[in-house]
Amino acid sequence: MAFLAKYHHWLLFVVLEIVSLVLLFRFNSYQGSVWFTTANAAAGKFYEGYSEVEAFFGLTKLNEQLTQRNLYLEKQVSQMAEQLTDLTRDSAYLHQNQLQLLSEYKLIPAKVVTNSLHKRNNLITLDKGRADGVHEDMGVACGNGVVGIVYMASEHYSIVIPVINTESNISVTIKDKGYFGHVTWNGGASDMAFVDDIPRHAKFRLGADIVTSGFSSIFPAGIKVGKILHVFNSTDGLSYRIQIKLSTDFSRLRDVCIIDDSKMQERMQLMRAAKDSLKVKDEE
Numbered sequence: 001m002a003f004l005a006k007y008h009h010w011l012l013f014v015v016l017e018i019v020s021l022v023l024l025f026r027f028n029s030y031q032g033s034v035w036f037t038t039a040n041a042a043a044g045k046f047y048e049g050y051s052e053v054e055a056f057f058g059l060t061k062l063n064e065q066l067t068q069r070n071l072y073l074e075k076q077v078s079q080m081a082e083q084l085t086d087l088t089r090d091s092a093y094l095h096q097n098q099l100q101l102l103s104e105y106k107l108i109p110a111k112v113v114t115n116s117l118h119k120r121n122n123l124i125t126l127d128k129g130r131a132d133g134v135h136e137d138m139g140v141a142c143g144n145g146v147v148g149i150v151y152m153a154s155e156h157y158s159i160v161i162p163v164i165n166t167e168s169n170i171s172v173t174i175k176d177k178g179y180f181g182h183v184t185w186n187g188g189a190s191d192m193a194f195v196d197d198i199p200r201h202a203k204f205r206l207g208a209d210i211v212t213s214g215f216s217s218i219f220p221a222g223i224k225v226g227k228i229l230h231v232f233n234s235t236d237g238l239s240y241r242i243q244i245k246l247s248t249d250f251s252r253l254r255d256v257c258i259i260d261d262s263k264m265q266e267r268m269q270l271m272r273a274a275k276d277s278l279k280v281k282d283e284e
Contacts, residue, residue, distance in 0.1 A: 105220065105259055105260070105261050106133075106259075106260040106261070107257040107258070107259060107260070108128055108132055108133055108134060108257065108258040108259075108260055109128075109255065109256075109257055110126040110127055110128040110132075110134075110140075110158075110255075110256050110257070110258055111126065111127045111254060111255060111256075112124055112125070112126060112253050112254055112255075112256065113125040113126060113127050113157065115250065115253055117164065117190045117250055117251060118190070120165075120166045120187050121165050121166060121167060122162055122164050122165050122190075122250075123151075123159055123160065123161065123162070123165070124140075124147070124148065124159070124160040124162050124253070125157060125158070125159055125160075126140070126157065126158045126159075126160060126256065126258070127156070127157060128156070128157070128158060128258060129153050129154045129155050129156040129157045129158050130153050130154065130155050131155050131156055132156075133260060134150060134153050134158045134258055134260075135150065135153050136150055136151065136152065136153060137149060137150060137218060138150040138218070138258050138259060138260060139218045139219040139220075139223075139258070139259040140160050140256050140257070140258050140259070141219075141223055141256065141257055141259060142248055142253060142255065142256045142257070143255075144224065144247045144248050144249065145223060145224035145225055145226070145246070145247035145248045146163060146170065146212060146219065146223050146224070146225050146247075146248060147160065147162055147163070147248055147250075147253065147256050148160040148161050148162035148163055148165070148168060149161050149168070149170075149218055150258065158258075162250060163183060163185060163193060163225070163246060163248070163250075164185045164190050164193070164246075164250055165185060166184075166185060166186060166187065168183075168184065168185055169182050169183075169184055170182065170183050170212065170216070170218070170219065170225070171212065171213040171214075171215045171216045171219075172195060172210050172211060172212055172213055172225050173210070173211060173212075173213040173221075174198070174202070174204050174208055174209075174210060174228075175208060175209040175210070175211045175222075177202065177203070177204050177208070179198050179199060179202040179204065180197070180198075180213050180215065181195040181196055181197040181198045181242070182195065182196055182197060183195050183210065183225055183226075183244070184196060190246075190250045190251060191245055191246050191249065191250070191251075192229075192243060192244070192245060192246065193225075193226065193243075193244055193246055194241055194242065194243055194244070195210060195241070195242040195244055196234065196239070196241055196242075197234075197239050198239055198240040198241075198242055199239055199240070200238065200239060200240065202240065204228065205228070206228050206229065206230075206231070207227055207228060208227065208228045209224060209226075209227055210224075210225045210226045210227065210228065210242075210244050211223060211224055211225055212225060219259065220259070220261065224247045225244070225246065225247060226244035226245050226246045226247050227244060227245050227247070228242050228243075228244055229243045229244060229245050230242070230243040231243075
């Protein structure tokens with residue numbers, strides 16, 4: 001009450017100002033139009049700013065979707081290219097095992113938590129683990145190509161052995177040529193690697209794509225690994241050693257997808273069971 005008694009003149013002034021402004025803008029068309037235009041412009045700016053903020057925070061989800069979409073498109077292009085090649089050369093197309101439809105693969109989006117580049121045994125930590133369906137020996141790729149293989153998984157995180165790890169050994173092929181080898185990394189630049197065991201009679205060109213062979217139980221066939229830069233003789237002179245530029249930029253790696261394929265895992269379990277069985281027979 002003391003406050004009202006002390007400042008009642010100011011309060012009365014404010015009330016009268018508000019009433020006069022209302023009367024001015026309500027009963028005068030020109031002033032009303034000015035108020036309406038200004039209010040709309042202010043509201044428009046507010047909602048525009050709000051929309052930009054909302055869009056910014058939505059970029060994370062959009063980036064995950066784009067990463068998955070890039071993988072889908074890359075796989076479809078590879079599949080269509082192989083089918084077209086088979087059809088145009090009139091080979092036993094109908095009798096070959098074709099690539100599985102991409103819809104058969106479940107892709108688990110994940111983000112890189114930590115990543116090392118300059119060690120001999122680089123590792124990548126992802127923010128997805130067993131609670132998300134991730135387990136050991138799953139392939140990991142990004143929109144540009146192969147990243148690595150899941151080595152360990154906890155409840156909410158997983159460790160990946162990337163291509164740029166001296167322990168990495170992934171089965172690959174020269175696209176559309178049918179020559180197989182293994183991609184390895186011996187340290188050094190994080191954008192370079194080598195493909196070993198390419199036969200001496202192989203015919204290919206510099207710049208040709210290196211893709212996963214599909215022979216392992218980790219990656220489906222056709223995922224991009226890199227491009228051929230240089231060709232050398234192996235130390236024993238019996239094969240070629242190819243230097244490739246990796247398609248994945250590990251220095252900027254952020255969003256990846258973990259490839260979960262039940263048939264691939266079934267195949268791996270069968271192979272392990274066969275090895276265990278052979279060990280038992282050898283012991284007998």
